[in-house]
Amino acid sequence: MTLLKVEHLRKEYRSRIKNNTVTALSDVNFEVEEGEFIAIMGESGSGKSTLLNCIATLDNPTAGMISLNDQDLTKLSDKLLARYRRDHLGFVFQDFNLLDTMSITDNIYLPLILAKNTIGKENKLNHLSKQLGIESLLNKYPYELSGGQKQRVAIARALITNPDILLADEPTGALDSKNSSEILSIFSQYNEQRQTILMVTHSSLAASHAQRVLFIKDGKVFHQVYRGNKTEQEMLLTINDAMTNLLGGIA
Amino acid sequence: MLYWKLAWQSIVKNKLEYLPFILAGSAAVALNLIIQLLIYSKGVKDLIASVSVIEMLSFGQVVICILSIIFLIYTYSFLSKRKQTEFGLFNVLGMQKMDLIKISWRQQLISFVLITVLGIISGLVFSKVLILLFMKLVGGNNFGLNISGLPILFVTIFFSVCFLCLLVKDVFSIIRMKTISLLHATKKGDSEPKNHWFLFILGIGLLAGGYYISLTVTSPLKAITQFFIAVLLVVCATYLLFIVASTIVLKLMKQNKAYYYQTNHFITVSNMLFRMKQNATGLASVSLLTTMALVVVVTTVSMFIGQEDYVNQQFPRAVILKKTNHQKNSVQTVHQLADKHHIKIKNSYSLEISSEIAGYLTENHKIQPLTDSSATSADGLSEIQFMTSKQFAKLTPSYQKLKTNEVYIYDRQGTFKEPMITFLNKTYHVKKILKRINGIPSEQPNMTHSMVIVVPSKNVTNAMGDIFNDLGDRKQAITYQNQLLFNVFGNSKNRKAFLKDLSQLPNTTVTDKFSTMNALKEFYGGFFFIGIIFSISFVMATGLIIYYKQISEGRADQQQFDILQKVGMSNDEVKRTVNSQIIWIFGLPIIIAVMHLCFAMPMIHKILQLFGIIIGPMVYITTFITIISMIVIYYLIYLRTSKTYYLQVSRKIS
Structure with a gap:
């Protein structure tokens, strides 16, 4: 079943000086099926982060349509957008974005409390913290944690609302290789439990965990690679080939 | 030219910080100028008690000067932090420290000129209004205000010295600046404040002690000495409680899960917990300054309003004529004089009492x-x-x-x-x-x-x-005097001539209600005026302190609200959270100040009794009005603050 549909998405940024528009996304089309794990790859400036921001409703597209469960997101008001974000989306960021003024428990509860959906929050927390191995951290504060631990907490926060789709923006960008591979295997695990994941990255290693990789260049989906039955290693080679041939080469 | 351009651009770019700084600076210039103009004005010189009134104004001038310096330095420290980052960038781009100093003095000059010109213009405009008010208060009738160069020169020199100090401060920070530390400006997490029950109990004890002294003080003379003890206790208690009690209360709120895990309370409580840790001393100072402003208003208003009553009680009749020897007062002589000056004498009586x-x-x-x-x-x-x-x-x-x-x-x-x-x-x-x-x-x-x-x-x-x-x-020696007391009726010119003649009678002393009243009115009117000026500057200063604090925090909180919005907080909710946080920061000092004032009232009452002044309903009304206008001023600053803060922290969706 199609979960997310992006059609003819266009995003322009108008600089303060008139007549000077920058096109970040020119015409993006793709669909995400339920339970998919998709990586979006591209050079910096290719528009991949803009794409994610548009899907996350943090940015308004100039034209085109984004729909989640057949609900057109470009037509929602600010209040409804906020509700949509907290009810249907989960976020994981490169720099974790945990609140230093709250304990780990409260950080994870945050989306539930914003959604006024606090019934049974303890069970959800127990369940997630066991899966992510962060039980011993619950009473600490973010500034006491290592990067890998922070990202686990961020994942817990993203998943506690059972989101339709988990959006990850360079989730391993600030982590060392050991922590990176741990976080990525966590993603793979949740994906096996039918969690839909959309991840933006420029690391082919990270992308090799995905089932499908979309390449973005000059604001368009340029190419895509399916993993099929490949191992991660083989997938990595395929991605690297695609990168050198399609992105690096003369298009 | 490049330096001028850079200096000006930096001011424009940081207008969020510069605008209040310039406005506050201009207000300080204007206040100083107004007092100076009053000191040199003809109207004040013509007063009977002009010497003491000028003395009082000069005292007020000194206090306002000191306040201006402190205030300028304080507000400037916020600016300076912003400028540091900018200068760091210039430094990285290849500017030498000498170049930065060149930019810095140009900036100081620009802001100095802006502030003095604005201040002098507004000071001149407002001094017209204020001299009217002043003369009304002190009962003078010469509303002339000769605008001479001297006050303007004084104010200009004074503020140029202030700005020179700021420049020196700037130069020092530029010299000590290390570029690398600016590039690596890391934000370190603040640990959660701990509960200090002992200090809490100590604070409560001190506060109770201070209040107890005020409530139980018996004699007015004791009140003066004990007033200082009580003030000291309350000051210590205020600082302690702001630091400790805020944490304890917020932590109790946090422990109450049903309360804490509600959308509105969740973010406010957890934010305030950290915020209070950084701001407790600042807020305590603001509360105390506000209390001071209120106390100044209450006392000066009471004195101003109470003086008439006080004089009336000293004078059962308008004129008291005392014979220093044992001779009987010659009522006839008095009547003759009165007839001469077309004055009617009524309700006269005489009495004999010892000195x-x-x-x-x-x-x-x-x-x-x-x-x-x-x-x-x-x-x-x-x-x-x-x-x-x-x-x-x-x-x-x-x-x-x-x-x-x-x-x-x-x-x-x-x-x-x-x-x-x-x-x-x-x-x-x-x-x-x-x-x-x-x-x-x-x-x-x-x-x-x-x-x-x-x-x-x-x-x-x-x-x-x-x-x-x-x-x-x-x-x-205990000698008995004969006194003749009587009321006089007639126009004031005749009355004055009559009283003058009367005082020239041999072996007599004459005191009259009118001149006593005038002298007192000038004195207490001047006092009242200074009180108003003080309170205005206190309230303005405190309001701006909070404003600056919020703005600088807004920058720090930007990221936090960014996260909250990404996670699903709508703009409305952000607005609500911001408002409820800031209203606490603004409201708390007022609440505390009013509470302090209420408990100080018995003591103020006793001390004023020493001056023969009874606190009447008028005083309560004025106090009430003062509190209300204070709240209004704070509210206006609050609106501005929360708006700026909100703009800072909310995401702008393009």
Whole structure:
């Protein structure tokens, strides 16, 4: 079943000086099926982060349509957008974005409390913290944690609302290789439990965990690679080939 | 030219910080200028009490000057932080420290010129209004304001010195600046504040102690000394409680899960917990400054309003004519003079009463003559006048005769409660303690305890007068004076001429209500005016302190609200959270200040009694109005602040 549909998405940024528009996304089309794990790859400036921001409703597209469960997101008001974000989306960021003024428990509860959906929050927390191995951290504060631990907490926060789709923006960008591979295997695990994941990255290693990789260049989906039955290693080679041939080469 | 451009651009770019700085600076310039203009104005020079009024204004000037310096330095420190980052960037781009200093002094010059020009213009405009107010308050009638160069020169020099200090500060920070530290400006997480129950209890104790002293103080003289103790206790307690109690209360809120895990409370409580840790001392200072502003208003208003009452009580009739020798007042002479000046004399009466002798009241209700050693113990100090029962009978028709060992006592302060009184070696039975005696002033011009003792006959005092003369270092004979008291009616010019002639009669002293009232009005009016200026500057200063604090925090909180919005907080919710946080920061100091004021009232009341001033309903009304206008001013600053803060922290969706 199609979960997310992006059609003819266009995003322009108008600089303060008139007549000077920058096109970040020119015409993006793709669909995400339920339970998919998709990586979006591209050079910096290719528009991949803009794409994610548009899907996350943090940015308004100039034209085109984004729909989640057949609900057109470009037509929602600010209040409804906020509700949509907290009810249907989960976020994981490169720099974790945990609140230093709250304990780990409260950080994870945050989306539930914003959604006024606090019934049974303890069970959800127990369940997630066991899966992510962060039980011993619950009473600490973010500034006491290592990067890998922070990202686990961020994942817990993203998943506690059972989101339709988990959006990850360079989730391993600030982590060392050991922590990176741990976080990525966590993603793979949740994906096996039918969690839909959309991840933006420029690391082919990270992308090799995905089932499908979309390449973005000059604001368009340029190419895509399916993993099929490949191992991660083989997938990595395929991605690297695609990168050198399609992105690096003369298009 | 490049430097000028960079300097100007930096000001424009940081207008969020610069605008309030320039406005506040201009206000400081204007206030200083206004006081200067008043000091040099013709109207003030023409006042009867011009010397003391100018002295008072000069004192106010000094205080405002000091406040201006502190305030400029404080607000500038916020600016300077912003500038540091900018200068760091310039430094990275290849500017030398000398270049940065060149930019810096240009910036200082620009802001100095802006501030002084704006300040002087607004000062000149407002001084017209304020001299009207001032003259109304002090009862003067010359509204002239000669605008000379001297005040403007003074203000310009004073503020150029201030800005020179700021420049020096800037240069120092540029010299000490390390580029690398600016590039690596890391944000370190703040640990959660801990509960300090001991300090909390100590704070509560100190506060209770301070309040207790104020509530239980009995005598006005004690009130003055104890006032400082109470103030000290309350000041310490305020700081302690702001630091400690805020954490404890917020943590209790946090422990109450049902309360804490609600959308509105969740973010506010967890934010405030950290915020209070950083801001507790600042907020405590703001509360104390606000309290000070309120106390200043209450006292000056009470004095201003109470003075008339006070004078009225000193003067049962408008004019009191005292004959220093034993001769009878020649009522006829007075009437002749009055006729000459077309003045009508009404309700006149005469009385015979002794001059005041200073003594002190020992614990076993004995009056001792005042000696040098006893003069230091101000506690029992009393000024005593005597009156014969014969005279008393004239003033009070329903009069019961005194036996030879009996006296009546009229104690103006109402503290004497003994059944006996001893003058040296003879004890008298106090037949009655009187609440008042008709025709006797119920207030004295000075602040000491005073009473009138009604004795059976002059024999008693004659004997005592001798002993007092022998023992006391201050030789005072008890002599009886004849006083003539009367009201006068006529126009003020005639009245003045009449009083002048009257005072030239031989062996007489004349005091009149009108000149006493005028002198007092000038004094207390000036006092009131200074009070208003102080309060305005206090409130403005505190408001701006909060504004700056919020703005600088807004920058720090930007990321936090960014996260919250990404996670699903709508703009409305952000607005609500921001408002509820800021309203606490603004509201708390006012609440605390009003509470402090309420508890200080009994003490202020007692101290004002020393000045013969009773706090009446007018004072409560003015206090109420002051609090309301304070809240309004704060509210306006609050609106501005929360708007700026909100703009800072909310995401702008393009």
